[in-house]
Amino acid sequence: MLTIENLHAEVEGRTILNGIDLNVKAGEVHAIMGPNGSGKSTLSSVIAGNEDYDVTQGKILLKGKDLSGLDPEERAHLGIFLSFQYPVEIPGVTVTNFIKTAINANRKAQGLSDLGASELLKKIREKSTLLDIDSKFLSRSLNEGFSGGEKKRNEIFQMAMLEPTLAILDETDSGLDIDALKIVANGVNKFKAKENAVVVITHYQRLLEYIVPDFVHVLFGGKIVKSGTKELAHELEAKGYDWIKELA
Amino acid sequence: MAYTEEELKKELETKEYEYGFYTDIESDTFPVGLNEDIIRKISEKKGEPEWMTEWRLEAFSSFKKMVEPDWSNVKYKKPDLQKISYYSAPKQKPKYNSLEEVDPELLKTFDKLGISIDEQKKLSGVAVDIVMDSVSVATTFRETLAKKGIIFCSISEAIQKHPELVKKYIGTVIPPRDNYYSALNSAVFTDGSFCYIPKGVRCPMELSTYFRINQAGTGQFERTLVIADKQSYVSYLEGCTAPSRDENQLHAAVVELIALDDAEIKYSTVQNWFPGDKNGKGGVFNFVTKRGLCHNRSKISWTQVETGSAVTWKYPSCVLKGDNSIGEFYSIAVTNNFQQADTGTKMVHLGNNTRSTIISKGISAGKSQNSYRGLVKVGSRAKNARNFSQCDSLLMGNNCGAHTFPYIEAKNNSAQVEHEATTSKIGEDQIFYCNQRGIDTEKAIALIVNGFSKEVLNKLPMEFAVEAQKLLEISLEGSVG
Numbered sequence A: 001m002l003t004i005e006n007l008h009a010e011v012e013g014r015t016i017l018n019g020i021d022l023n024v025k026a027g028e029v030h031a032i033m034g035p036n037g038s039g040k041s042t043l044s045s046v047i048a049g050n051e052d053y054d055v056t057q058g059k060i061l062l063k064g065k066d067l068s069g070l071d072p073e074e075r076a077h078l079g080i081f082l083s084f085q086y087p088v089e090i091p092g093v094t095v096t097n098f099i100k101t102a103i104n105a106n107r108k109a110q111g112l113s114d115l116g117a118s119e120l121l122k123k124i125r126e127k128s129t130l131l132d133i134d135s136k137f138l139s140r141s142l143n144e145g146f147s148g149g150e151k152k153r154n155e156i157f158q159m160a161m162l163e164p165t166l167a168i169l170d171e172t173d174s175g176l177d178i179d180a181l182k183i184v185a186n187g188v189n190k191f192k193a194k195e196n197a198v199v200v201i202t203h204y205q206r207l208l209e210y211i212v213p214d215f216v217h218v219l220f221g222g223k224i225v226k227s228g229t230k231e232l233a234h235e236l237e238a239k240g241y242d243w244i245k246e247l248a
Numbered sequence B: 001m002a003y004t005e006e007e008l009k010k011e012l013e014t015k016e017y018e019y020g021f022y023t024d025i026e027s028d029t030f031p032v033g034l035n036e037d038i039i040r041k042i043s044e045k046k047g048e049p050e051w052m053t054e055w056r057l058e059a060f061s062s063f064k065k066m067v068e069p070d071w072s073n074v075k076y077k078k079p080d081l082q083k084i085s086y087y088s089a090p091k092q093k094p095k096y097n098s099l100e101e102v103d104p105e106l107l108k109t110f111d112k113l114g115i116s117i118d119e120q121k122k123l124s125g126v127a128v129d130i131v132m133d134s135v136s137v138a139t140t141f142r143e144t145l146a147k148k149g150i151i152f153c154s155i156s157e158a159i160q161k162h163p164e165l166v167k168k169y170i171g172t173v174i175p176p177r178d179n180y181y182s183a184l185n186s187a188v189f190t191d192g193s194f195c196y197i198p199k200g201v202r203c204p205m206e207l208s209t210y211f212r213i214n215q216a217g218t219g220q221f222e223r224t225l226v227i228a229d230k231q232s233y234v235s236y237l238e239g240c241t242a243p244s245r246d247e248n249q250l251h252a253a254v255v256e257l258i259a260l261d262d263a264e265i266k267y268s269t270v271q272n273w274f275p276g277d278k279n280g281k282g283g284v285f286n287f288v289t290k291r292g293l294c295h296n297r298s299k300i301s302w303t304q305v306e307t308g309s310a311v312t313w314k315y316p317s318c319v320l321k322g323d324n325s326i327g328e329f330y331s332i333a334v335t336n337n338f339q340q341a342d343t344g345t346k347m348v349h350l351g352n353n354t355r356s357t358i359i360s361k362g363i364s365a366g367k368s369q370n371s372y373r374g375l376v377k378v379g380s381r382a383k384n385a386r387n388f389s390q391c392d393s394l395l396m397g398n399n400c401g402a403h404t405f406p407y408i409e410a411k412n413n414s415a416q417v418e419h420e421a422t423t424s425k426i427g428e429d430q431i432f433y434c435n436q437r438g439i440d441t442e443k444a445i446a447l448i449v450n451g452f453s454k455e456v457l458n459k460l461p462m463e464f465a466v467e468a469q470k471l472l473e474i475s476l477e478g479s480v481g
Helices: A040-048 A072-077 A095-109 A117-130 A148-162 A178-191 A230-239 A242-247 B005-014 B036-045 B050-064 B104-112 B117-124 B142-147 B155-161 B163-169 B180-188 B428-436 B441-457 B462-476
Strands: A002-011 A014-024 A029-033 A054-062 A080-083 A090-094 A166-170 A197-202 A215-220 A223-228 B027-029 B088-090 B127-132 B135-139 B151-154 B193-197 B207-212 B223-228 B233-241 B248-251 B254-259 B264-271 B283-294 B299-306 B311-314 B317-320 B326-335 B340-349 B355-364 B369-378 B386-395 B401-410 B416-425
Touching (some): A002 A040, A014 A040, A014 A054, A014 A223, A029 A040, A029 A230, A040 A072, A040 A197, A072 A095, A072 B428, A080 A148, A090 A095, A090 B428, A090 B441, A095 A117, A095 A148, A117 A148, A117 A178, A148 A178, A166 A178, A215 A230, A223 A230, A230 A242, B036 B050, B050 B163, B050 B180, B142 B151, B155 B223, B163 B223, B180 B254, B180 B283, B193 B207, B193 B233, B223 B233, B254 B264, B254 B299, B283 B299, B283 B326, B299 B340, B299 B462, B317 B326, B326 B340, B326 B441, B340 B355, B355 B369, B369 B386, B386 B401, B386 B441
Parallel strands (some): A029 A197, A080 A166, A166 A197, B127 B207, B193 B223, B223 B254, B254 B283, B264 B299, B283 B311, B283 B317, B299 B326, B311 B340, B317 B340, B326 B355, B340 B369, B355 B386, B386 B416
Antiparallel strands (some): A002 A054, A215 A223, B027 B088, B151 B193
16 A cells, blocks of 8 residues: 655755655554654655655655655545644635535546535535534634644544545644544544555554554654554553664 | 646746637727817717716816825826727617627627626526626616616616706715816716616616726726615626736726615625736726715625726725614725735714624735725714724735725714734645645635635625636636745
8 A cells, every 4th residue: 555665855954754664555554653853744744745845765655656746636636645733724614615625626636526415415424423523513614713622533524534545644642632532533443444544643652542553663763763563552651762762 | 736836927927817808899989188078079979968068077177176196005107198088989879779789799798708698687687787898788687677666777878868866866975076086087987887776676686787998098987876765775796807908998987876764785896807917017907986875774785806907996985874874895805916906995984873894805916915995984973883894814925915004083982993904824734734635726725715705705696706706716826926
């Protein structure tokens, strides 16, 4: 599904990613952990095609297709979804309108016509129930005045609606209380299927109690310094990140 | 496709004004120049009664004593009024009884403008008056309206057929000597629309006027007069386009609205005059005076979407003379490239318990300058006046400007006046967020701008709202920097 080979990236001349290799297969959940400043969010931005970052070496492949030179929306059309750590506000644009626009933009890229209103509504009802989203929420301006929890739930709601092949969740657990965390995790677990893959980026092990990863990777200094199974997450929780730094 | 800044700039440069065609219709055009003879000739050409000729001449004598105002936040080369032709009419007979009689070239023009008269008739139930250059060429739906006693015709025709109404009301809201351009308009106006809604009648359809400047070297000076008699209601729409030309064309219109006791007038404008090219060459100078007078318990709402013109100077206003009257102003003004807009409103509270609302949304892109200028004035005898003003500016790129000039003059201490203002910029992060969801940059900008303008777009009648949304998209295509 996702193959990253020797990826180097920099922002404003500063190297952040320093040779990353990663292989994620369909049906898998991978967790990427690491201390602050290790390059976790940069990795997600680079995969999504954020033009603030320059890829200086290496490449990213999705289902064998080289993503270099592709715009963010083209990557989205191929099925990449990023749940943002800090979702932006778009005043005056309702959640429903935004999702409708996004779905139809993706359909257009696939040569499909716009999704009919009744189909859209049916899908919205189904997915919003799953994430315990109130219908009033859907007519509010996107992320404007949303609490931290509402913003993250909205991200996962969009993921559920767009049905990507690769979902990257960037610090989705930050700002969530335990109830919201369970709801969000439930949404992700319902989404998980053998034809898609999930990459969870997190600082803490907490979220991984609910979204259980098949593999855990530790990022430090822009490199993956250790990989393992979910037990590695427990180990990190118990020991902290200091011992990892010695591995680098 | 996402765009690099360079690509965007390139596309923006090649973006053409969609309505920039010129129609080859034989025109009857006066020689250039402005003097008493020309004014007499206009009046004569239109077969006007003596009082109208005199009224024009009086306006002209006031005009001669006035100087062009220079207090607005716009810079332009003052047009040479002696180099303009003050009368241009499509040849053939000026009024048509049915569409079959209309010059087919003219009909093609209307098709290009997206106004299929026939279609409009059937689908939207909008009655249309079309003013090309200086003369009204078609008014649809007249009979249906006549059954209710509604008069909807060109102002020239109204002067002929309803002189008592015209004489009673013309110049009462905007006296000819009100300002430089209203004086000029009063002297040389050649046509425009007239509308009268009788007492207690609710106009069953939207009334609409399309203005088009076609001939080169002509100015357009139309005059609109809308009178809503007691307890009546009317919704009026106005649209404007012009061909792309290298020189600046002058448009100096006057619109007067009169809402008698308990009447309501909703006046919506989608202004899309040619804005000039990417280098700021050409484009329409849009110097317009619009004002409404509210009697007791009446209401006037101005809604405008201003995307065109090289220079806009326009302040649709309400004089709240009657007790409990209401004035509203909802505006979206978009400027791109080298466009300049100085627009806003005046709300003059004279009666007791009068209320006014101002919502202004300015969107600036390219190297344009966009100013909101508004006056809220509360007279010394106006008890319990209320005003709420909100002015929001949205900036795109680093080379444009947004300015707000709110003036408040309250002479009665029971007045409550509120003013809110915000300035924001379309962020790279907003664009990236949309891109990540599969929405390309053009569409993302349209989405953000529509969201920003929503409160005003919602005030437009349905058919117009769709058109206005499209226009916003076209005006801003490729303008993020």
